[in-house]
Amino acid sequence: MSEAIGDYGMIGDLRTAALVSATGRLAWLCWPDFDSQACFASLLGDEANGSWLLAPKSFNCSVRRYLPGTLVLETTFIEATGARVAVTDFMPLGKRQSSVVRIVRGVAGRSRMRTCFAPRFDYGNAQPRLEQLEDCTWSAVTGPHRITLRTNVQLRCEKGDIESEWLVHEGETSFFALQHSNSYLEPIPSAINAEHAERETIAHWSEWTSRSTYQGQYRDAVERSMLTLKGLTSAESGGFIAAPTTSLPEKVGGRRNWDYRFCWLRDTTFSILGLMHCGYRTEAKAWLEWLSRSVQGNPKTLKTLYGLTGKREHSEWEAKWLPGYRGSKPVQIGNKASDQLQLDTFGEVMDALYRARRMGLYPLEDRSGRALELPLLEHLEKIWTEPDCGLWEFRLGPQQFTQSKVMAWVAFDRGIRMVEKYGIKGPVDRWRKIRSKIHKQVCDRGFHRGMNSFTQAYGSKHVDASLLLLPLVGFLPPSDPRICGTVKAIEKNLLRKGLLLRYDTKRVTDGLPAGEGAFLACNFWLVDVYVVQGRMAEARAHFERLLKFRNDLGLLSEEYDAKQGLVGNFPQAFSHVALINSALAFELGTSARLLDLDSTQSR
Structure with a gap:
């Protein structure tokens, strides 16, 4: 069942916006524009209609905030052991291709993280063709849409979705960068430096707020x-x-x-x-x-x-x-x-x-x-x-x-x-x-x-x-x-x-x-x-x-x-x-x- 509407936060890049829940699930995103077809639509259905989970495998609660003066969303997950891990979600601004960046940082102790990347185009009705382009890089294509996922985490394909489990220790960082592009006119986008993009995005929003x-x-x-x-x-x-x-x-x-x-x-x-x-x-x-x-x-x-x-x-x-x-x-x-x-x-x-x-x-x-x-x-x-x-x-x-x-x-x-x-x-x-x-x-x-x-x-x-x-x-x-x-x-x-x-x-x-x-x-x-x-x-x-x-x-x-x-x-x-x-x-x-x-x- 979908989470409460108030459990979601919004990130955006002035072209479109995504909703991310307090449990780490990206449940709504229309790409490349606000009024385009959704490629993640579990908000209006379930995981079968497209979602992207990124969270500890087990946690007691989460605490969220926007970084001051920005649309950069930070969710800190707290586990029963006292371990804490923070996930920062944002969409870089002013880029040729619209993208979503998710950065995982170990804050305290050791956390077993899990991701399940399950895009479904056409408002959750079309499962894409998945292709591994290189180590830790995957592409998902349906019709005119291509989305490219890059990470420093080893991924595997399971039943048409991309999944992984890995350990994050205090002080360690994992990143995921997802980019949208045209499947037949544009080359596969160049890689994003996630932490550089994070600094740029924070600076842009902070300047605007000021x-x-x-x-x-x-x-x-x-x-x-x-x-x-x-x-x-x-x-x-x-x-x-x-x-x-x-x-x-x-x-x-x-x-x-x-x-x-x-x-x-x-x-x-x-x-x-x-x-x-x-x-x-x-x-x-x-x-x-x-x-x-x-x-x-x-x-x-x-x-x-x-x-x-x-x-x-x-x-x-x-x-x-x-x-x-x-x-x-x-x-x-x-x-x-x-x-x-x-x-x-x-x-x-x-x-x-x-x-x-x-x-x-x-x-x-x-x-x-x-x-x-x-x-x-x-x-x-x-x-x-x-x-x-x-x-x-x-x-x-x-x-x-x-x-x-x-x-x-x-x-x-x-x-x-x-x-x-x-x-x-x-x-x-x-x-x-x-x-x-x-x-x-x-x-x-x-x-x-x-x-x-x-x-x-x-x-x-x-x-x-x-x-x-x-x-x-x-x-x-x-x-x-x-x-x-x-x-x-x-x-x-x-x-x-x-x-x-x-x-x-x-x-x-x-x-x-x-x-x-x-x-x-x-x-x-x-x-x-x-x-x-x-x-x-x-x-x-x-x-x-x-x-x-x-x-x-x-x-x-x-x-x-x-x-x-x-x-x-x-x-x-x-x-x-x-x-x-x-x-x-x-x-x-x-x-x-x-x-x-x-x-x-x-x-």
């Missing part, structure tokens, strides 16, 4: 979240994925399993603000350039999510041979939510472009708005009244979601601000009328007077945690009685044992069986709302409660379940971005999204 300008109370948590976000970024395109995994369940044993190896447009504004306020201007600029390349063209074909290179087609299919994480099926490859109408996407993109102008990061030479903003708003004028699938990507059918309409309001609001502050040429009087019309409609149809709360959708009697964004995007002041009533209703109806659900799946029909964990990003939004409402003690208490749900390495998944721990795809960018922005809210005294929005803006 550029952070955040000096607040929660520096360690922010630093780890920033490193995680960076680790989910493509150095080539500047885009970052929501998570490096697919189909880790929101409810163990359930069907709420999705592929998150894509870039969601709605992550844009929070991400840019977090990056900029922590000193990472280069990364913010690269993300905006990715955004501008991806969304240009006919706004009728705007997607909610894209591939790392801006790819638009993401057909969804099921890997039926994989049993799923602890039996959670289906295992989905691709994500058909990309074809949904989600109106909030327009608001997030327009908000991001407005912030880009304010921060001097606008990604196009042509600042007139003709390439991006004007076509988006022209199309939104025609469709904002339509029902959509909403922030949560309901698959049951479109509805008139309140938060979607609010984000349509945001789109026109930011367009108006760009005319007023940055001189773009647009039909500002018409936009003002539409903005006022949307605002009135939301307040009339999205607010339930009997509940004294905004609701998930027009005519609904259910609340939704996405409504916490209303005061954070400037739709109404945080002190407005309707906002105060909404926050109270959310606390009353969605808090479970101190954690917030995004909505109650037992009461809201969304087309899937009920049950999921608490959505962590929503909980950080609650912190932000507490801050802007001046409820600082409650904000700090809730924030520090959330920090306790990180795993021992400081990582968060999408959701948290009281019985299962971290659930959903892992590690999750949206959760870490939300953590960063909440930490910033304590330093700024407000949400970063409200900093440059005047309170007298016309509704």
Whole structure:
């Protein structure tokens, strides 16, 4: 059975990422890119679906850490005899071929180590052809993929896998270097000097971390979240994925399993603000350039999510041979939510472009708005009244979601601000009328007077945690009685044992069986709302409660379940971005999204 989701750590090289468990098992790796087929997929099945074990043959426990300021993972195994051995896992950066390096160091006493190297390409469905190239060097080939394993340990082939057992004494070092290459175009890669690569990788990550300008109370948590976000970024395109995994369940044993190896447009504004306020201007600029390349063209074909290179087609299919994480099926490859109408996407993109102008990061030479903003708003004028699938990507059918309409309001609001502050040429009087019309409609149809709360959708009697964004995007002041009533209703109806659900799946029909964990990003939004409402003690208490749900390495998944721990795809960018922005809210005294929005803006 797969280990708990929180038992994994992530290593990466800004092209892809691998998950390594506390027991020394590399259980997930897509090669050569984040969205490539997995060649180790036991995370969603068992050892037969591909894994790489490297650990003592017997041990009592392990203690893990990232080397300070890096994505270099160190796991120290402790045996009953008192013997200790450390395994350092990392992926070198900036190399022609993506690679994984694992270094074993004897720390105390003598340890009998064991490795079992069992790659399976095509998401665990294809066993490769193994070939010994020379002493201690093996190659595994399937179709276009070749991976080459070099070590200073004697290996043997057993039943199609590569295995070994050997003794490591205190002060001794063993290394394993695994490189990916094309099987028919490229020669076998040159050997890696493992310890030299380790020093280079530590130096690279340490230098990047040193550029952070955040000096607040929660520096360690922010630093780890920033490193995680960076680790989910493509150095080539500047885009970052929501998570490096697919189909880790929101409810163990359930069907709420999705592929998150894509870039969601709605992550844009929070991400840019977090990056900029922590000193990472280069990364913010690269993300905006990715955004501008991806969304240009006919706004009728705007997607909610894209591939790392801006790819638009993401057909969804099921890997039926994989049993799923602890039996959670289906295992989905691709994500058909990309074809949904989600109106909030327009608001997030327009908000991001407005912030880009304010921060001097606008990604196009042509600042007139003709390439991006004007076509988006022209199309939104025609469709904002339509029902959509909403922030949560309901698959049951479109509805008139309140938060979607609010984000349509945001789109026109930011367009108006760009005319007023940055001189773009647009039909500002018409936009003002539409903005006022949307605002009135939301307040009339999205607010339930009997509940004294905004609701998930027009005519609904259910609340939704996405409504916490209303005061954070400037739709109404945080002190407005309707906002105060909404926050109270959310606390009353969605808090479970101190954690917030995004909505109650037992009461809201969304087309899937009920049950999921608490959505962590929503909980950080609650912190932000507490801050802007001046409820600082409650904000700090809730924030520090959330920090306790990180795993021992400081990582968060999408959701948290009281019985299962971290659930959903892992590690999750949206959760870490939300953590960063909440930490910033304590330093700024407000949400970063409200900093440059005047309170007298016309509704």
